[in-house]
Amino acid sequence: MINKEFGSDFHSCDEGFFLSKKNFFFSDSKNFSYFLSGRSALYALLKHGIKNSVWTKVYIPSYYCQDVIENLSELNIQVIVFQSNPNNLILDYDFFEDVNTSVFINVNYFGVLDFNVQVFKNIIVVDDLTHNIFAIKNSTACYVFASLRKQLPVPLGGVLYSPNKLELPLGEDNSQADQAAEHKALGMFLKTEYLHNRFPNKDVFRSYYIMAEEQLTALYKDYKLPVLAENILKVLNVERILRMKESNFKFALNHLKEYSNYIFSLDLNSLGLLLFFNSNLQRDFVRARLIEYKIYSSILWPNQKTNEDIIYQNRFLFLHTDYRYTEEDIIYITTILKQSIQECPT
Ligand SMILES: Cc1ncc(COP(=O)(O)O)c(C=O)c1O
Numbered sequence: 001m002i003n004k005e006f007g008s009d010f011h012s013c014d015e016g017f018f019l020s021k022k023n024f025f026f027s028d029s030k031n032f033s034y035f036l037s038g039r040s041a042l043y044a045l046l047k048h049g050i051k052n053s054v055w056t057k058v059y060i061p062s063y064y065c066q067d068v069i070e071n072l073s074e075l076n077i078q079v080i081v082f083q084s085n086p087n088n089l090i091l092d093y094d095f096f097e098d099v100n101t102s103v104f105i106n107v108n109y110f111g112v113l114d115f116n117v118q119v120f121k122n123i124i125v126v127d128d129l130t131h132n133i134f135a136i137k138n139s140t141a142c143y144v145f146a147s148l149r150k151q152l153p154v155p156l157g158g159v160l161y162s163p164n165k166l167e168l169p170l171g172e173d174n175s176q177a178d179q180a181a182e183h184k185a186l187g188m189f190l191k192t193e194y195l196h197n198r199f200p201n202k203d204v205f206r207s208y209y210i211m212a213e214e215q216l217t218a219l220y221k222d223y224k225l226p227v228l229a230e231n232i233l234k235v236l237n238v239e240r241i242l243r244m245k246e247s248n249f250k251f252a253l254n255h256l257k258e259y260s261n262y263i264f265s266l267d268l269n270s271l272g273l274l275l276f277f278n279s280n281l282q283r284d285f286v287r288a289r290l291i292e293y294k295i296y297s298s299i300l301w302p303n304q305k306t307n308e309d310i311i312y313q314n315r316f317l318f319l320h321t322d323y324r325y326t327e328e329d330i331i332y333i334t335t336i337l338k339q340s341i342q343e344c345p346t
Helices: 038-053 066-074 133-138 175-195 202-218 227-234 238-254 257-262 280-292 307-315 327-343
Strands: 032-035 057-061 078-082 102-107 124-128 143-147 158-161 273-276 316-319
Touching (some): 038 102, 038 143, 057 066, 066 078, 133 158, 133 238, 175 202, 175 227, 257 327, 280 307, 280 316, 280 327, 307 316
Parallel strands (some): 057 078, 057 102, 102 124, 124 143
Antiparallel strands (some): 143 158, 273 316
């Protein structure tokens, strides 16, 4: 690659990460159902549960992707947001109505943390394994859903799974959803071309990403996975992509030994480098410095609502160390990171 840059959205998948023989990581079986996005998978599941099992309440932790919470307001279910963030995942059992018409969204944070749902006896537990899709098949929840585009180079997509083989809803066809997939896939292709210096204009590929994102924001209901995205997903070597992320993460940790107090988790399941700074000032300084070196980090998630969550959000930073990068790239990323931390005025 000639136009090196790091982080941000995936470009289209490079050779070597496709399956050589048909061995789809997920499954074509009936206990998997595929949707346009993670939020549409959750929307579809709740709609199905409200209709067929009279679900009346859904509990969601406050520290979450806020769009997902907002999208549920149209459903005929009480959405109860309880205070919780990755610094404090202890559940106050008395707060929850532990009955089989209540649903608890067990968010797996960044691949490394989730709630102790063993405390519940009757509640319907739904795991959100967006940040750890390797764990989907080992889940013991009633249902699992995940957004696929956070760990995999797919334009978009969401999956719903039932470990207990419970009946799952199917998504609806939608031509605008197909168009969102086309826009995103084109953006991903043009980004690849840009990175290889075969396409000059970054604004053009970015405009396709932005367009697709805007379309996805509008299309949060129960739409099915567009055929284009399904075809891309089915040929990905998911196992290899995720193993490569693990080995890059391990390599990054080796280069950050003296900086471990900035790293939120050393667990190899980590989505990437989860950094937690001493202050918002320090986080923003480092973030801006990284951008100067074309390293684009992200905040998971912006627009938090409660003071406690805003404080957490303001000190957090996520750096991609996924399958896209070579060891040389990881050395570059960690060197700039260390340099930026050292340069930060105290
Ligand atoms: C943990 C988690 N769950 C669900 C979602 C929603 O996924 P999608 O954007 O595919 O709707 C996201 C997106 O940020 C997420 O991070």
